[in-house]
Amino acid sequence: MSLVAFAIDALLPAVAEISKTIHIVDPKNNQLFITMIFLGIGFGQLISGPLSDSFGRKPIIYVGFTVFVLASFICLFSTNLEMMIVGRLLQGVGLSAPRTISIAMVRDRFSGNYMARVMSFITVIFLLIPVIAPALGKLLLDAYGWKSIFYSQLIVGVFIMLWVWKRQPETLVLEKRKKFKLALFVEGLKEFVKYKYAVIFTIFSGFITGSFMVYLSASQHIFVEQYHLEEEFPFIFACLAISIGLATFLNGKLVVRMGMFKLVSFFTVMFTVVSLIYILFFYGESNPNIYILLIFFGLQFFSIGFLFGNTRALAMEPIGHIAGVGAAINGFVSTIMAVPIATFIGSYITDTALPLFLGFFVCGMISLLLILILKLRRN
Template sequence: MSDQPAGDKGRVGPGFAETVSLLALLTSLVALSIDAMLPALQEIGQDLGTKDPNDNQLIVIVLFLGMAIGQILYGPLSDSFGRKRPIYAGLGIFMLGSLLSFISWDFQSMLLGRFLQGLGAAGPRIVAIALVRDQYEGRAMARLMSFVMAVFILVPAIAPALGQGILLFADWRAIFLSFVCLAMVVTVWFFLRQDETLAQDKRLPFSLSHLVAGLRDCLSNRVAVGYILAAGFVFGAFIGYLSTAQQIFQQQYELGEKFPLFFAVLALAIGAASLVNARLVMKLGMRYLSMRAVISMIVLSTAFTVYAALHGDTPPLWIYMLFFSVVFFCIGLLFGNFNALAMEPLGHIAGLASAVIGSLTTFISLGLGMVIGQAYDGTVVPLVAGFAILSCAALAAMVWADRTASR
């Protein structure tokens, strides 16, 4: 395969470094929107009149809901209308949601704004990957995507620090204004430097029946369903962590403005695991690594739940950090492998299946993550117990899927 772009070879477009930067920004809007807000959740809830501190978690949860709906729509739309228009639409919806959150007058208007942010940010994240496939192939595509993912991994580590930095000079509304400014810069940059990459003769007519058929194919394949469930269970535990991270770090452990530092350490554990997985998966296989990662999570989470319950429900911070560093390393091994295992039997509808799998996984995880978050009672026990229970559920789903595959 050629290492040259697969698109218009006569056009002088953005160079490699510029392409990486542009695509990394497009795909990182979701992570930035989630994590940069975490230091401000308590302040937002107080200003908008929430009665229960756990209600502030909905500011995170609702964004995932918008993203879940958006994932299943943007892929088919980009196959029908080209890559650029869905990205523009997503960026526009994202800016509208950011503006609504910026001017929000009550908690309901904030949640609507966050939903629109998630719905909009899903577009650039999903379609940017297709845009890369249009332009590059072979080793060039692999090289470019590796750099994009390296930047993507760093965003969750630095986003809370960015949010905390803004709070040092302004109130929480300035964070949403920064989202609008960033999206405007990306939109103009994308408009000026990126051409359409999907030729007119390669576009497919948009069909709701095609979307329904793809959903039916996914749900009728037991291997795909098993790993969608497993991914949903594990990601549900992770959403439970995201929902309660601000309360646990800033209130329970009283870390205050140091919260972003500790959050970054745990985020980097996931990134490190992704790099390790890339090296080990070819030698050991996706199922081998995934099974051992899930079993490790079960053992660690069960033991830590008992330890926390017996030691005043608030274990020493260093033990809490050590536990989650190892657990998040396991999660980093699982994210890519679960998605690939679910996709394995669906190669005939790969593009649509990717959107369906991502959407279904997010929908499953939303409800579970909300249950864990709303169970927060000032201790770490509900969160850690949630990891133990959902890891067991993920293991059961994997065993069921693998037994089906071996028949």
């Protein structure tokens, strides 16, 4: 799963440099470097998830990585925005395999709150990458240019694939594999929608992922263009990633005691309230002092750290018998929801960070409504 984070975050310091090289006129189009890879991940999961239910988890991961390699070379030799978008889109399609199938492999082995605990520790590793990736990207950019970042992704990817081949056993035994047919996904979809928890927490994930994706795509603009902190940007990004990692690590300790649903309910409220406080203080105002902004971001991402793993685990809990297709549908819907949300909110981020917090608040309120619906149904 860390390959996804590395492919996104290592490139952030180089966005402006790539934009100049391929002659992008409108700076808002720079956000497409991030949103397009997510779009590719979303659609790619519809292919990799069902295929892994038939042919096993590991072979499809290798196929996905091969697509990622070919897409990386398209990015390396891009001469315009359109070619770069195609490359990033295909990178996402390739990376959808390790990202989705990693979750299916966890569901193959674990269930319940213990599954959420395992997901939390995996997510800690996943979130450690944003701590080091922007700084590494900046070092490579300054020393060798932006193309070296893509080459570093390929080197890291080959290392991880060799490690998976050598150390990770296949988790889907032959007896549990489904015969491959074109109707496999349709049948899986029909089964998926029977489970209200799976459906509602998939939609929930879409709003949370969308709000976080806005930050990913707009962070370079906020910290570099609005605050003029180009040199400090990788370190700021790393510090905020640590807040998510800390929350995810604590979640692994707390989830077995308190349960996933309670934690999700509490931290969704926190996520929404923090964004509301920011709006009340700074609506119609210029950006606050950078330290105040970082405190608000830190609180938001601490909340998100408790939501990422738990919402995915809650969605996957009732559908272990179709883990591959289930993970694909979950990932596809949440990502396809997140991309337009991020694009829409991101288009308003010009002079201040306020639109980002307005987006956080709206996404948080809708997520609270979904939790309320579940509570009413349960009662």
